């Protein structure tokens with residue numbers, strides 16, 4: 001069986017973001033990213049700081065670990081990263097999870113396509129706004145979204161843009177306008193990813209959520225968007241593996 005670079009497997013927990021927020025799920029976090037967002041809350045997946053923790057695992061190894069942690073207390077697995085869409089080898093894990101009757105979600109930024117993406121139940125594409133320092137390749141993003149729209153059940157796709165400032169909100173409007181048939185989620189950006197005082201962090205994030213909601217309320221171009229915080233951050237702060 002083919003190997004997949006894995007940084008962490010955890011859960012059951014709840015999906016704290018986006019289209020299936022609140023869903024009980026396990027997480028598989030792969031190593032490696034083709035981006036380097038300035039505010040990435042999972043930079044250890046690509047900045048070399050957790051290099052020693054990367055395990056090369058087969059789909060069977062991953063399933064064994066999921067069962068060891070979750071037993072029969074899960075029926076949903078979220079694959080995140082890093083960018084899991086860099087890994088053609090995830091095809092075997094996707095097929096295995098499908099055979100087990102487990103629903104699958106993916107978190108990716110829309111920079112790479114893989115054939116197995118069409119077999120995912122809950123696909124979150126999260127293009128990166130200006131504050132990330134990344135530049136969106138719209139030719140590529142159009143191509144990926146077109147393929148997914150044609151090959152999957154429309155219900156399974158969503159877009160999620162993280163918002164830190166006004167330029168990000170403008171970027172989100174453009175994304176929403178460009179892909180107007182795809183459900184759009186705006187997510188509060190966490191600029192204090194090293195803050196250890198959870199009460200302080202949560203108060204700040206709730207204030208930011210309130211201002212983002214207010215901006216959306218006033219904006220006629222955003223009548224169809226959904227505005228969310230990162231629920232896991234409100235519950236557990238910047239803790240890893242939850």
Ligand SMILES: C[S@@+](CC[C@H](N)C(=O)[O-])C[C@H]1O[C@@H](n2cnc3c(N)ncnc32)[C@H](O)[C@@H]1O
Nearest residue numbers: 039040041042081082083107108109126189190
């Ligand atoms: C760590 S990324 C991994 C998946 C993929 N690379 C991506 O960016 O979509 C998972 C999600 O967390 C979001 N995220 C990362 N850092 C964040 C932060 N500081 N505040 C809010 N959301 C953040 C990303 O935008 C993405 O939607």
Ligand SMILES: Nc1nc2[nH]cc(C(=O)O)c2c(=O)[nH]1
Nearest residue numbers: 014015016017080107232242
């Ligand atoms: N609970 C929880 N929900 C999440 N949603 C997206 C996450 C991610 O890091 O991709 C994440 C995470 O790390 N934990």
Ligand code: SF4
Nearest residue numbers: 033035036037040082
């Ligand atoms: S694309 Fe995702 S994992 Fe990669 S740097 Fe950006 S937020 Fe982090």
Ligand SMILES: [Mg+2]
Nearest residue numbers: 041042080230
């Ligand atoms: Mg996260």
